Each structure stands twice: as structure tokens, then as C-alpha cells.
Amino acid sequence: MDNDALLALLQADGDIVTERLDHWARTRADRVFLHYGEDRITHTYAEFGRISDHIAGNLAAHGIAKGDRVSVLTTNSYIAALLMFGIWKAGAVYCPVNFGFTGRLLAYQLNDTAPSLLVTDARLLPAVNDVVDQLQAPPPLVVYAPPRTPMTTSPTSRNSIHVCALRVPGRTGGDGHRVAQPLAAHRGCRGAR
Known part of the structure; x- marks a missing residue:
């Protein structure tokens, strides 16, 4: 296959990975898209598509627009994947930060x-x-805290970073624990709906 044929094939399938996710969410909705073994979380194409749409909406509610950079400082690869797709769907630029x-x-x-926004884990806030x-x-700051994880650190009083918590409502996973579903901004957060 030459480069022109490959380019034509890629354009026929959709140029953007989020378009492909949306396509498969419509056509293979109940097929597994992601399995995060560490927490036994599995999402179908449709579930993952809805979650990433929800994240994109929350980002827009925080004023994130096309081309804005969103830095993500997390040790959790599952959360990083959710945020990456949500950020892309919002038209923003996903900027991972080395957690080390x-x-x-x-x-x-x-x-x-x-x-324009920094998302981090509660434990990386220090x-x-x-x-x-x-x-x-x-930048404004959003702190992700998993369910049942208290926020033990808050931002220092001398900074101008705005903080709100992202809570993860969910359904029950195969092991009976609550698992992540849509990331929803906490009601007290600026821009939350």
C-alpha cells in the first residue's frame, strides 16, 4: 500500500481517534473497549464514549475551549486515559505531566x-x-480524589490556584467495589452544573 492509498483509507475511517471511538460506540456499543485490570474496571465502547463526553462537558463548563492546554498530573493510568479522551473531545490539548x-x-x-487547567491526584497536591x-x-486546579478517599491536603493559602474536587459516581464492578463512571465536577466547584 502506498502513502496515498493509506491516507485515503485513514480519511475514510475518520481522521481523529475520538471520531473512531464515537463510531464504535454507535456500531459496537456493548463490545469491550477498555479493561483496567488493576481495579477490575471494564468499559464498553458506549460507556467509555459517554464518560469521555461527560468529561469534555465538564471541561467546557470550566471554560476550556478548543486549543487550550490541559495538564494532567496523575499516577493513575485509568484516569489519565479517561481524561485524555475527554480533553481531546473538548478540542483541547492533552498535556501529560511526568508524575515523578x-x-x-x-x-x-x-x-x-x-x-489553562491542571488536573492532579489528591496525593500529588503537595x-x-x-x-x-x-x-x-x-492555572486553575482540579483535584481528583477516588471514592472514599479523603482530601488530606489542600492548596497552600499563598497560591492563586482554584481547587475543586472531581468525584467519580459509579456502578459496581465485578469485585463489588464502586468503579468509575462519569467524572462529574463537585457542586461547589466553579462552573459545575
Whole structure:
């Protein structure tokens, strides 16, 4: 297959990965799209499509528009995948942040990316607090806390980062634990619906 034929095939199938997800969510709705073995979470194409649509809507409610950069600082690859597709569906740019970075390296990456929003895990919030004074334009911050995980750290009072929690309502997984469904902004959060 030559490059022109490959390009024609790709364009026929849809140029963007989110278009393909939406296609398969319509045509193979109940087929498994993602299985996250660590927490025994499985999503069909339709479920994952709905979740990523919900995330995209929440991002829009936070003022995220096409071309905006959204940095994601998480150790959870499942949450990173959900956010990546939601960010893409919102037309924004997914900017993963190396969760091993702290101090100057973390500040450099955030300053270099200049995100319109930073999403992080509650347990990584201390690393963000440590560099907030080094950030040229501290972005609004959304903190993800899994169900039944108390927020033990809050942003330092000297920063200008806005914080709200993302809660994950859900259904019961195969092991009886609550599992992630749509990420929904907490009602007290700016822009939440």
C-alpha cells in the first residue's frame, strides 16, 4: 500500500481517534473497549464514549475551549486515559505531566506548557503546592480524589490556584467495589452544573 492509498483509507475511517471511538460506540456499543485490570474496571465502547463526553462537558463548563492546554498530573493510568479522551473531545490539548517530577522540574514543565487547567491526584497536591510560587501563571486546579478517599491536603493559602474536587459516581464492578463512571465536577466547584 502506498502513502496515498493509506491516507485515503485513514480519511475514510475518520481522521481523529475520538471520531473512531464515537463510531464504535454507535456500531459496537456493548463490545469491550477498555479493561483496567488493576481495579477490575471494564468499559464498553458506549460507556467509555459517554464518560469521555461527560468529561469534555465538564471541561467546557470550566471554560476550556478548543486549543487550550490541559495538564494532567496523575499516577493513575485509568484516569489519565479517561481524561485524555475527554480533553481531546473538548478540542483541547492533552498535556501529560511526568508524575515523578518535583521542584524545579515540575515548575519548568508547568511553566513551559502554560496550561489553562491542571488536573492532579489528591496525593500529588503537595508537589504542586511546593512549586506554586515558581509558576509564572498558576492555572486553575482540579483535584481528583477516588471514592472514599479523603482530601488530606489542600492548596497552600499563598497560591492563586482554584481547587475543586472531581468525584467519580459509579456502578459496581465485578469485585463489588464502586468503579468509575462519569467524572462529574463537585457542586461547589466553579462552573459545575
